[in-house]
Amino acid sequence: MSDKRKVIIDCDTGVDDALAILLCLKNLDVVGITTVGGNVGLENTQRNTRYVTEVAGRTDVPVFAGYARPLLVPLQDASYVHGAGGLGNIQVPEPQKPLEKQHAVDFLIETFMTRDDVSLITLGPLTNIAHALLKEPRLVHRIPEILTMGGSTTWGNATPAAEFNIFVDPEAAKLVFESGIPIRMVGLNATRQQRASLEVYEQIKAMDSPAAQLAAKLFLDREGKPGRNSFCDACAVMWWIDSQVICKSAMMHVVVETQGEFTRGMTLCDGRGFQANRREVDMEHEKLYEPLPKGLEPNVEVALELDQARFTQVLLDTMRRYSEG
Secondary structure, three states, X not given: OOOOXXXXXXXXXXXXXXXXXXXXXXXXXXXXXXXXXXXXXXXHHHHHHHHHHHHOOOOOOOEEEOOOOOOOOOOXXXXXXXXXXXXXXXXXXXXXXXXXXXXXXXXHHHHHHHOOOEEEEEOOOOHHHHHHHHHOHHHHHOOOOEEEEOOOOOOOOOOOOOOHHHHHOHHHHHHHHOOOOOEEEEOHHHHOOOOOOHHHHHHHHOOOOHHHHHHHHHHHHHOOOOOOOOOHHHHHHHHHHOOOOEEEEEEEOEEEOOOOOOOOOOEEEOOHHHEOOOOOOOEOOOOOOOOOOOOOOOOEEEEEEEOHHHHHHHHHHHHHHHHHO
16 A cells, blocks of 8 residues: 555646646655646646656556636636647647546545545646535535645736636635635745756756656756746645655635736735845745734645755656656
């Protein structure tokens, strides 16, 4: 029996999701992967996910298709970042591995209602998770914890205020964040502390496994693109792979803005107690005081600091293990 943490991954497989999946397949016990429309359309995200599991030699991990569009609005994808197919310049062939017939939401409900040992990682818009909670409200007592890549304590990337995953379906994110399920949030404020580099690319490229070769291509896609050269989803999953990668976090009350004319999709983090008195710093990473009036009780553990060297160490170690078989 594996002593690895058991997880379901819900994702919209683009460039950074693909690297995150490779990391998870080697370091966690992945029970299944559910896909959603986000970085690109659902047809591509589910295909890319099946492709990555094949490259990793893990065709035993089932892949499910979920919802193609957000709860209330049309999908605004990020093909301008991830390419039309979702994996940059990589031409993805149709995988031999079939897509599961069961809908992603039904798989989520079935798994969490019958098992007590599985946690949830979300790397894309929270559409599938919101639908699952609406269809089976008891899930709020059955999902032990959610590790999510999304949001930010500062600014966004899809808009000045909103990070992409939350912006795509803020109504779904609001439902999930207000569900009462324990949440760990790895937002842009933390993921921007990681950068792709040619040095790491060259080290991965020198390894001979298909997984390492795919990772090298993903690195090459991101290197040299200021503002877009972080592997956000890989940063997020590292929290459960090696807790030392996320080296500072804090409990905060986080709400998702759905009505703002300019701030729709923003994760509003109550960080008033972290306000710095130093000119060169806006936000401290240790709470300095209790704000008045007192805010709502913290509901999210928010990542604040990422150890780039540790991230690289774990990444390279994982790729070496793929090469060793």
